[in-house]
Amino acid sequence: MSRPLSTTGVLETPDPAAPVTAPPAGPSRFAVARTRIALVAGITGRGARRIPVTLAALALLLVAGGLTTTLWRPLPAETGTLLAHSYGTPALQDGHWWTFLTGAFLEPRPEHYLLLAVVLVVGLGAFERRAGHLRAAVALIGTQLIGTVGAAALLLPVADSSWPWAVAAAQQVDLGLTAGALGVAGAATAFLTPEWRRRVRVAAAAFLIVLLLKSGLLWDLSHLLAFTAGVLAGPALIGRRLERPTAGRPVALQVRAFVALVLTAVALANLIETMYPGIGGLFGAGVPTHAPLHGMALMIGELVVALLVADGLRRGRAAAWWLATAGTAIILVNSLVNLRGPVRIPDVLSAGAVLLLLLVYRNAWKWRTPNGFAKRWIVRGAAAVVTFGVVWMTMLFLLRAHLSPAPDMLDSLRETMSRFTFGSGPLRPTNGATRALLGAAEIAWALTLIGLLVPWLYADRGPDARPREVIGALIRQYGGGSLGWMRTWPAFTTWTSRDGQTAISYCVVGTVAIAIGDPVGREADFPAAVRDFRQFCAYAGWTPCWFAATPALVRAAEGLRSTQIGEDTVMDLRGLEFKGKSWQDIRTARNHAKRDGVRMEMGRLTEFPDELRSQIERISGEWVSQKALPEMGFTLGTVSHALDPEIRTHVALDADGVVHGITTWLPVHRDGEVVGWTLDLMRRSPGGFRPVMDFLIAESAMAFQAEGYESVSLSVAPLARRTQITGRRTVLDRTLDTMSTLLEPTYGFRSLMSFKAKFHPEFRPVYLVYAGPMDLAMISLAIGRAYLPNLDTRQAAMLLRGLRHKQPQHA
Numbered sequence: 001m002s003r004p005l006s007t008t009g010v011l012e013t014p015d016p017a018a019p020v021t022a023p024p025a026g027p028s029r030f031a032v033a034r035t036r037i038a039l040v041a042g043i044t045g046r047g048a049r050r051i052p053v054t055l056a057a058l059a060l061l062l063v064a065g066g067l068t069t070t071l072w073r074p075l076p077a078e079t080g081t082l083l084a085h086s087y088g089t090p091a092l093q094d095g096h097w098w099t100f101l102t103g104a105f106l107e108p109r110p111e112h113y114l115l116l117a118v119v120l121v122v123g124l125g126a127f128e129r130r131a132g133h134l135r136a137a138v139a140l141i142g143t144q145l146i147g148t149v150g151a152a153a154l155l156l157p158v159a160d161s162s163w164p165w166a167v168a169a170a171q172q173v174d175l176g177l178t179a180g181a182l183g184v185a186g187a188a189t190a191f192l193t194p195e196w197r198r199r200v201r202v203a204a205a206a207f208l209i210v211l212l213l214k215s216g217l218l219w220d221l222s223h224l225l226a227f228t229a230g231v232l233a234g235p236a237l238i239g240r241r242l243e244r245p246t247a248g249r250p251v252a253l254q255v256r257a258f259v260a261l262v263l264t265a266v267a268l269a270n271l272i273e274t275m276y277p278g279i280g281g282l283f284g285a286g287v288p289t290h291a292p293l294h295g296m297a298l299m300i301g302e303l304v305v306a307l308l309v310a311d312g313l314r315r316g317r318a319a320a321w322w323l324a325t326a327g328t329a330i331i332l333v334n335s336l337v338n339l340r341g342p343v344r345i346p347d348v349l350s351a352g353a354v355l356l357l358l359l360v361y362r363n364a365w366k367w368r369t370p371n372g373f374a375k376r377w378i379v380r381g382a383a384a385v386v387t388f389g390v391v392w393m394t395m396l397f398l399l400r401a402h403l404s405p406a407p408d409m410l411d412s413l414r415e416t417m418s419r420f421t422f423g424s425g426p427l428r429p430t431n432g433a434t435r436a437l438l439g440a441a442e443i444a445w446a447l448t449l450i451g452l453l454v455p456w457l458y459a460d461r462g463p464d465a466r467p468r469e470v471i472g473a474l475i476r477q478y479g480g481g482s483l484g485w486m487r488t489w490p491a492f493t494t495w496t497s498r499d500g501q502t503a504i505s506y507c508v509v510g511t512v513a514i515a516i517g518d519p520v521g522r523e524a525d526f527p528a529a530v531r532d533f534r535q536f537c538a539y540a541g542w543t544p545c546w547f548a549a550t551p552a553l554v555r556a557a558e559g560l561r562s563t564q565i566g567e568d569t570v571m572d573l574r575g576l577e578f579k580g581k582s583w584q585d586i587r588t589a590r591n592h593a594k595r596d597g598v599r600m601e602m603g604r605l606t607e608f609p610d611e612l613r614s615q616i617e618r619i620s621g622e623w624v625s626q627k628a629l630p631e632m633g634f635t636l637g638t639v640s641h642a643l644d645p646e647i648r649t650h651v652a653l654d655a656d657g658v659v660h661g662i663t664t665w666l667p668v669h670r671d672g673e674v675v676g677w678t679l680d681l682m683r684r685s686p687g688g689f690r691p692v693m694d695f696l697i698a699e700s701a702m703a704f705q706a707e708g709y710e711s712v713s714l715s716v717a718p719l720a721r722r723t724q725i726t727g728r729r730t731v732l733d734r735t736l737d738t739m740s741t742l743l744e745p746t747y748g749f750r751s752l753m754s755f756k757a758k759f760h761p762e763f764r765p766v767y768l769v770y771a772g773p774m775d776l777a778m779i780s781l782a783i784g785r786a787y788l789p790n791l792d793t794r795q796a797a798m799l800l801r802g803l804r805h806k807q808p809q810h811a
Helices: 029-050 052-068 078-085 089-094 099-106 110-131 133-158 164-170 178-191 194-214 217-236 252-275 296-317 318-337 340-360 374-397 410-422 433-456 469-478 484-489 523-540 553-555 581-596 610-625 692-707 731-746 750-757 773-787 793-810
Strands: 493-496 501-511 512-516 543-549 561-572 598-603 648-654 658-671 673-683 711-718 762-770
Touching: 052 099, 052 110, 052 133, 089 110, 089 133, 089 164, 099 133, 099 711, 110 178, 133 217, 164 750, 178 194, 178 217, 194 217, 194 252, 194 340, 252 296, 252 340, 252 523, 296 433, 318 410, 318 433, 374 410, 374 433, 469 484, 469 493, 469 501, 469 610, 469 658, 484 501, 484 553, 484 658, 512 523, 512 692, 512 773, 523 543, 523 553, 543 553, 543 561, 543 773, 553 762, 561 750, 581 673, 581 692, 598 692, 610 648, 610 658, 610 673, 648 692, 658 692, 673 692, 692 711, 762 773
Parallel strands: 512 543, 673 711
Antiparallel strands: 493 501, 501 512, 543 762, 561 711, 561 762, 598 648, 648 658, 658 673
């Protein structure tokens, strides 16, 4: 520590006799704790002021639970206190109208209070912050009353009819605020984008309708009424006009999502109804039903199979359509064949509705599996079906003495047919051992189906592989910009238009098709190419986007959105001279190279001597090994790409033949000729000539100029922009900026942009073009995976730690 200075600047010597002053004491632990409590209280208070209706509802719920002691100990619903406040048709008959309000804040079990409290704080709280206090109160109380009073009122006229379900439901009572919670959820869908609004409403409505059809409890009806009321009232509650349905045939993507959601909702409703049986649904006998003899493992296996098929339908797989159609047809036929009363009618209705949707919109699933794959799968699938059928029939024969009723051949066939689709047949085991054996066989069948479905549903045929010569010929004819020749890399697949004159190169990451640059072809054909490629991706179940597109594609992509993701840096070689003060660094690098005996050698990598190629590979390997993250891919080339004879490799050598740096250059075409070059790979020896990159790029530019080429592109600097985006930033903008920040210490995208600026290039913006904000999350993840396809768990964790450490800097 330095000694103190006086006001005159003279070094002072401390007086030994002077009293020692203790440093000021820091705050006590009590003061720190009090400050923290005050901070938490302040934050909580501000949050509470934003959701008073939510907190009031939560307080009423807790007070009611405390007064009835059900907050900490369960009570039967038939207990006098709870029964006196239960609502339903009996309450209307007895004139106890107040129970529809008081019963809303009572639950018979403590876990119900916990679940409802979470739903209120999260769901109602979010709605209140968006819609306001009064509208939140109206949504909660209004939909609760519409659901509960409406259900009781609908059942009142048929309480003494010959309809078994109506008679049984009219005798039931209920407690709780779940109807209002679902009503708020229905109203909250008005805040969503149109596409997500349709999806959520369809899925929820299908789920609630199937529960009503198959379970048929009083609250199933009140939940459906409350959710419907919330959906209808939502636009008015948030101040938006009610949308009128638009005419016209839905597009393939909408159909797929709709059918997949319906199938998922039906599967989930079946699972819930199996776990918590009701009274047989609208067409039931009005008596409590029992859960099927399936175990939980089998129910989960059945749900997994249904979800796999639904995801295949969403992706547009024809295989999923065949499986869903065959499965629902079997369920439908089996329900009709095994019909022994009204309890199976809901299965007929739900399976029939799904089957009708699949048949009507058959053309939405055109994406085929790889050639020959379907035949192989059919052979395996048929073998599995036959094996399971034989094993099941044999087990029924051997266990016939332990089944009720005693099975004949027809009963055995019906039972086997039911088990193919996880249904319940006419036979029942009479002891635990028989039930366990049959259950084990069903679990084995479920696992076999899952093992067969995954490779079939997720096998991508993709387009017919286009020879490299096809895209190469189009690039030579029409160009393709600075990234033109990258389209020939093995990682990219080529789509071509019907006339073969326009091509789009892309790679598929997950369910996102990332097209690189503009289409290759006439600019006048860009709009049609974009439209046809999007349709092609729709049938494949992919979400398309264009990475590093130029303004020409942004103009042509009508109805699509765009955001700038980087800049291309282009040097005009015509009249290029390294004169003037602004070129001082470049002249210095060239002069130092001349002084140190460093020269540039040009050629094709395949033509270089083995010793030279060995040095190049060693330097590149050392560069990669020094990085904490793996070598990046996508639009960033490697040494292996330089083996292409169309790519030029420039190396910096000293007098002893030692390589100090490497650059590779991709050709840029127009009208059948090479008119320029694009910088791709840059590698330097760790202990070599320091300004080797300045030297190599400058010498390459001079060499290209001497050969008569027009321009040199220093390539697109991905994830880097000279200026920050002003105004509203999208999720994608924030994600790309975060990726750039995380990767900067390793790959230096922003430093690379600054380095290129010393060559005074023209900065040309490049964009990411995409359909809408719903796709941004998938696209962001896909771009990250495209650049870092080999990122392992440890490296991903390191990136996340880096993000966490950087967050305070941006606060």
